[in-house]
Amino acid sequence: MQNRYLEISQVSIDFPTDGEPYRALQDVTMSIQKGEFISLIGHSGCGKSTVLNIIAGLHQATEGGIILEGREVNEPGPDRAVVFQNHALLPWLTVYKNVELAVKSVFKDTKSKAEIGAWVEHNLELVNMGHALHKLPGEISGGMKQRVGIARCLAMQPKVLLMDEPFGALDALTRAHLQDSLMEIQAQLNSTVVMITHDVDEAVLLSDRIVMMSNGPAASIGEILHVDLERPRNRVALAEDANFNAYRQQVLRFLYEKQKHPATTAA
Amino acid sequence: MLAQLQQLKPKVTFASLFKFYNSLAKAITLPCVGIVIFIFIWQITASNIVTSLGQFPGPGEVWNQSKVLVTEHYQEREKAQTFYERQEIRNSKKLAKNPEAVIKIRQYTGQATYFDKIVTSLYTVAFGFLIATLAAIPLGIACGLSDKVYRAVNPIIQVFKPVSPLAWLPLVTIVVSATYTSADPYFEKAFVTSAVTVALCCLWPTVVNTIVGVASIDRDLIDVSRVLRLSTLAHIKSIVIPSALPLIFTGLRLSLATGWMVLIAAEMLAQNPGLGKFIWDEFQNGSSSSLSRIMVAVITIGIIGFILDHLMLMIQKRFSWNKQATLR
Numbered sequence A: 001m002q003n004r005y006l007e008i009s010q011v012s013i014d015f016p017t018d019g020e021p022y023r024a025l026q027d028v029t030m031s032i033q034k035g036e037f038i039s040l041i042g043h044s045g046c047g048k049s050t051v052l053n054i055i056a057g058l059h060q061a062t063e064g065g066i067i068l069e070g071r072e073v074n075e076p077g078p079d080r081a082v083v084f085q086n087h088a089l090l091p092w093l094t095v096y097k098n099v100e101l102a103v104k105s106v107f108k109d110t111k112s113k114a115e116i117g118a119w120v121e122h123n124l125e126l127v128n129m130g131h132a133l134h135k136l137p138g139e140i141s142g143g144m145k146q147r148v149g150i151a152r153c154l155a156m157q158p159k160v161l162l163m164d165e166p167f168g169a170l171d172a173l174t175r176a177h178l179q180d181s182l183m184e185i186q187a188q189l190n191s192t193v194v195m196i197t198h199d200v201d202e203a204v205l206l207s208d209r210i211v212m213m214s215n216g217p218a219a220s221i222g223e224i225l226h227v228d229l230e231r232p233r234n235r236v237a238l239a240e241d242a243n244f245n246a247y248r249q250q251v252l253r254f255l256y257e258k259q260k261h262p263a264t265t266a267a
Numbered sequence B: 001m002l003a004q005l006q007q008l009k010p011k012v013t014f015a016s017l018f019k020f021y022n023s024l025a026k027a028i029t030l031p032c033v034g035i036v037i038f039i040f041i042w043q044i045t046a047s048n049i050v051t052s053l054g055q056f057p058g059p060g061e062v063w064n065q066s067k068v069l070v071t072e073h074y075q076e077r078e079k080a081q082t083f084y085e086r087q088e089i090r091n092s093k094k095l096a097k098n099p100e101a102v103i104k105i106r107q108y109t110g111q112a113t114y115f116d117k118i119v120t121s122l123y124t125v126a127f128g129f130l131i132a133t134l135a136a137i138p139l140g141i142a143c144g145l146s147d148k149v150y151r152a153v154n155p156i157i158q159v160f161k162p163v164s165p166l167a168w169l170p171l172v173t174i175v176v177s178a179t180y181t182s183a184d185p186y187f188e189k190a191f192v193t194s195a196v197t198v199a200l201c202c203l204w205p206t207v208v209n210t211i212v213g214v215a216s217i218d219r220d221l222i223d224v225s226r227v228l229r230l231s232t233l234a235h236i237k238s239i240v241i242p243s244a245l246p247l248i249f250t251g252l253r254l255s256l257a258t259g260w261m262v263l264i265a266a267e268m269l270a271q272n273p274g275l276g277k278f279i280w281d282e283f284q285n286g287s288s289s290s291l292s293r294i295m296v297a298v299i300t301i302g303i304i305g306f307i308l309d310h311l312m313l314m315i316q317k318r319f320s321w322n323k324q325a326t327l328r
């Protein structure tokens, strides 16, 4: 079972429209190993979020399904935690309370009150947010909010961490910081991650495999790229690395030559 | 350096003085100007209206009448005081003669003063508003959460929302007389009738706003709740209510304002001894001071309505998680 931790099995989905149902995904199939870092990349509107939401159980596949550790899942649950693009923190709860809500709902029967508190703080320390426990989301920066969102998910000890453009709304510098943090944390916890990104550098830097999706309608997996770069990876050193640049090129070629964005073809 | 600073100082104070003056103008001067103009127009208009009860009261007569109402209040309280004192003396004399004597303590049954009537009105509206809130928020949450419930309930809301309190009142009166029949009722019938009418009319703004608030919760937050597998109750408590709270409060404020308006009409017809009945009685009285007294009530109603709204705003601010939002 080692190499089939999470399986996406022939997933297709139709969205209801006024006329014919819109087939967004057609036959998406892949398996993901435990501890693997997967990036999903593709043009806007191709169906990346839809794939992620189907894995999360937030959407139901019309055909096919998701198998996690040999069991089919078709409901959302804390074993597949989602980091949302816009953090999705509850704005009326402090940083601490936001994470606590998640921890309480997952570990209410297994952890004591003191353990819950310690676990919340531990996870916020992990993303370097130990200094702002009692601030409201409105009082911290976008990067910090995203850190808290990640801490909330890590604290649930999910089997799979799903991230939908987690750093998309951040400036380049903050994004780099968070990418480094994420790499460290992933190395430390050996988490299985599926991340959506628009950023080619980010995909190559972070992933073990990059899944490149073809354009919709009826989008599917176009190519899968294995990134064989040694870990820990250092962004400065890699910038000059020939392999790194070759991987980048391959992704760019896929995106801009093989799968031109519909908008750019039209223009 | 020091000299420079000293030179700077007066400039700074002048600028801040100017700013202070400006804010003063906004906060006090302009409203005062508005009020003065209003009183002026009122005076002119009033002196041109002659009614069967004499000249329409200008600001002066109304001011005098409000003082009369205050004096009447104190006189009444004094009477009550002396009544109780006399009763006390009588009773203690009786007991002195015969320690076993059965003494009677009688309640003073004087007239309700203007202030008693205000209290009755406030009490009635509070009761009606409370009933409405207890019904409206759960109903709004249920409709906002479930499309099916919404579709079932919406036509009923749309039909009953525009109904005037005057249409409800006869029905409520008859139903209350038929069903509310305890020998020693804790509440007066007129009170119950007025409160229920208020509740029926001020239910809707809260219901509608709660529905909108609950239905427009951020999708992401709902997804968070689904990922965490929060129970329905936990979902409502930790996601739905906090999200919808700003709109719930908007609804509550509108409801209270509606309730206060409805109350006056309800009291007139149900004869609940509050401000509404006060106006009605003065109208029936038709003495020379009636018009002024009604005017005092009108202004009181307005000021109390304003204070109630402000109170709600303060509560709303207290419970609002978004401190940046400007509430008005």
Ligand SMILES: Nc1ncnc2c1ncn2[C@@H]1O[C@H](COP(=O)(O)OP(=O)(O)OP(=O)(O)O)[C@@H](O)[C@H]1O
Binding pocket: A015, A016, A022, A024, A042, A043, A044, A045, A046, A047, A048, A049, A050, A051, A216
């Ligand atoms: N709930 C829905 N109902 C109807 N159509 C939908 C729905 N969700 C997504 N779609 C359609 O499915 C396609 C894929 O959407 P999706 O959000 O997965 O794209 P994406 O790759 O995540 O895009 P982006 O990079 O802009 O986030 C789009 O054409 C979109 O219009």
Ligand SMILES: [Mg+2]
Binding pocket: A048, A049, A050, A164
């Ligand atoms: Mg998306």
